[in-house]
Amino acid sequence: MSTEERRTLAWHETLEIHELVAFQSNGLIKLKKMIKEVNDPDLREIYRKSILDIEGNIKELIPFYSLAPAGREEEWRSDLGFYSGDLLGLLKTSVRNYSIAITETATPSLRNVLTNHLLKAIKGHEQIFNYMYKKGYYPSYDLNALLSNDLKIANKALQMK
Template sequence: MSLEERKTLAWHETLEIHELVAAQSTGLMKLKKSIGKMNDAELRRIYKQAIGDTELNLNELIRFYPSAPSVSEREESEREDTGFYAGELLMFSKTLVRTYAGAITETATPVLRKTLINQLLRSIHCHERIFNYMHKKGLYPAYDLEALLNHDLQNAKKALEMK
């Protein structure tokens, strides 16, 4: 069966799409909030292009959501700023973990390697704390795929509709 004929995405690719949509929705909101502060015309043009590219990415990715594996139904409650800020910290900590892991593999100096490992561990603990907070508050339904994807769609829609 070809990819075009497949009606359901695999769980792992659905979760990767979730990560991309969640990160880009938050990023798009931040870009749209920041562009009005840009005095430099060239930087403003770059921001506009980044906004347009991110909107295109989101619109392309959310088209795959109807093909996500089916799970039990659940209403997703309205998210307030707390969810946005918590999600921003979650993405920041996740990015740091990935960045530190890559940097460690490029490090030859033992004292620098030890420093980076300690900083990686702090980043991992930060990620754990914010994830646990979000999960406890119902802001990240990690074990409910349908709710997770519905939340992504709400955030993507909100980001796309922002002026």
């Protein structure tokens, strides 16, 4: 079967789209809240352009959800879900960034500091993931619910003024 004939995305593609939409939706909500406080016209224009770009990204990715290997439906997450998801994204990005930084480090004392920071980020990620899973904010073993949550957050972010 050729790629054009496939009717669903692969699981790994679906999960990558999930990560991109979830991360960008949370970021979009923050940018839309923060732009109101940006007084510098140049910085405000950069924010405006970033908001438009991220909105475009989300809008282009959302149609791929219909190609996911399962259907979706679930109730909207509370602000606690947003706040915990934002922290999860921060800690996940911290793990990635510290891992990369360690590979670029030649100074042993700096490597030790970065390694300690990495371990704290890993532990923090574990704590917030467990919190989100327990509260039902991150149904990581239920792809249908996971993708449904993404779509609801993305739509909320796109509809914000």
